[in-house]
Amino acid sequence: MFTRTHYKLERHTIGFAVAIIVVSAIGGLFEIAPLFTIDETVETAPDMRLYTPLELAGRNIYIREGCYACHSQMIRTLRDEVERYGPYSLAVESKYDHPMLWGSKRTGPDLARIGGKYSDAWQVAHLYNPRDVVPQSVMPAYRWLARNKLRTEDLGRHLIAQRRVGVPYTDDMIAHAEQDAKAQVDPDSDNAEGVSERYGEATHVRAFDGNPRDVTEMDALVAYLQILGRLTDAAYQNKDKGE
Amino acid sequence: MSMPFDHETLVAFSKSFGLFYLIAMSVIAVVYALWPANQAQFDRAAEQIFDDGDTPCQ
């Protein structure tokens, strides 16, 4: 009987097309749909803070340069990874990452908890020419990051777009996006305090590339690298609980 | 969240119904392929690509 049905299905090409879609799509649906309700069961992290405009800009540079092609940001639940890189990554840690940058390849080491492991000066020197600090490195040199001024006038629009996809940036943050980006590299400026007010006391406010006057792409990228794994302490608390 | 669409329910549905769906799909595909009455058209299709007239039917 259903052979006749299939026969008809084939004769009507559209029916055949629908069959392919249904058969293929349902699999993915079963797998993915429950993940969108996962917020109910996922770890909560009340201390989770947002990327500052400068860090977000740095993240966009990380994306633009394709850093994710060689660096993961996902420490797996394996002993050697935890010992090498730190507590394994939790889902909540990337809940504001649009898109996520878990990566799929480690030509270089994992960066999920790189924040604070090295000084700003080391990061700048390393990006300027990796082989100056790690002679065996195969990473490209990113000298132009130090030369390029960061585009800041569009950061407000970036925060608005982020809010549209679900990141809770406030009107205040959006209104001060450009100002905050400039102030975050200039701790002595009048606006520096506003950055800490809006994004939390733990926010790094300092001249990442050593020069507080200009906001360079180097500033942004280093600010981002220094915050990796530092947006919440959930992973560390989780580790203490486990032990 | 309220009852019908909480995470556990959705996962349970995926885990159970997904399995039945898998079995049903596999059975349907195999029965269709092995149904004796279909043999003739399959043979014809397999041979049809050697039909050498390289022009479309009008």
Add this chain to the structure above:
Amino acid sequence: MISGLTLGERQTAVCLSLALLVLGVIFAGAGQGDPLGVHGFIIAAYAVVVMGAVITGYYAPAPGADRLTQYYDDPTKFGIIVAMLWAIFGMFVGDWVAWLLAYPDMTFDAAWASFGRLRPVHTTGVIFGFGGNALIATSYHVVQRTSRARLPDQLSPWVVLIGYNLFCLLAVSGYLIGITQSKEYAEPEWYADILLVIVWVTYFLLYIRTLARRQEPHIYVANWYYMAFILVVAVLHIVNNLAVPVSLTEAKSYSLFAGVQDAMTQWWYGHNAVAFFLTAGFLGMMYYYLPKRAGRPIYSYRMSIVGFWGITFFYMWAGSHHLHYTALPLWVQNLGMTFSVMLLVPSWIAAGNALMTLNGAWTRVRDDATLRFMAMAAVFYGLSTFEGSFMAIRPVNSLSHYTDWTIGHVHAGTLGWVSMIVFGTFYSLVPWMWKVERMYSRKLVEWHFWLAMAGTLIYVFAMWNSGIIQGLMWRTYNDGGTLAYSFVDSLVAMHPYYIARAVGGFLFFLGPVIGLYNILMTIRLSRETAGTGIAEMPVVALKAGE
């Protein structure tokens, strides 16, 4: 090629390219100061080139009604050449970035020349540029022959090809100037994604319109695979690329999904891009051209049907094996693992079916490099699907993930399976399309085959070695219970393998260079013999390789 279009089609073509030109100019103007503006100029320039080509041929005599008595093959011919050009470009960039990992200072202090920007140029160039054009070109050929029906119109196949290559061009040029979503194998930004949706809908409609005109009630199985390729890629592409642009005059957008949902969506896409782009489409190619070239019907038509529904159904669940031991819930990981292992059944059905078809024609496989390409493709398909299922098992994956083993696996599939089935197909198809008896040089086909074999084997063995060494070094402990090697130690150990890989890649890259030369010379041969009577001879499939 313009001379084949009717006057009305030429006019529509001019209008469409004019519309594209306007769009490009708008983007160029509105996107000033943003990388989007650069893309506006590229779109406009592309439109001018297309329009120029149409206008140049505009006053050629219009084709008569007798065109309808022939299949419409001009787009297929165009697609073959373009696919070969993309192959050369994409593989060159691939080999270049392979050398960069051995000698990282070859970047001229320029952003565009760094590994991170060039790597997606390679992947897009070979997957979408080479693979995609090959799929589109051959699908036009297969659907017409198996339906015994001409394409329903002459313009939409061109819209698909021209639009699709604009997408590829925007993608590749975008990475170089810093436009990317960072979603692996789906890097192009929102406007390029919208373009691809338009192209793909046109492609789908063209395909089902042709099928609807078929004479035979049964649809030949190759078309099933092409259909699955077209349809599922559309679904994957739309869902995975859902994003909110910063503004309509800026290239940058933010993905609708974040974190764990985004990870699952990206790898649901990523793995099924492998399934429906790099597998289903090329299986369609195999199920038509391999029996055709071997002169033997497919060993078991029933198996091809079971295999089809198996692949269509199982693949969709397998994506989560890219996320083992991550923050993805464990049950989803286990589900992905289970289905990945089950996938071996339909995969080996297809590989076995291909090899059994050749059973009895092994002397031809020995003598005919073209058929040998297809036979090796089936072997590599079988090997890499086995490897894939194996690597999806969680404990295996704990070693292989993040290492070069994955790269080796992917290239066993793409060099060994995808490229080889395409080259085998092209060497069969080119003489049929240009109506000559055989390729210009059989010796060069032979050379291409052995370069491809050597290149693939060197590449894959180098990456297996480096990947497994890497994975082991990362997890080795010394007696004191601490990690034995620093990350840099493992990097240093990779150096010889990175050189070997780049050498293997170079050998493989030489293949399409030779191949394109051979194809162009074959076309020249067909022009020289045109009118001498040979061109009018009916092309007999069985004799094509002899």
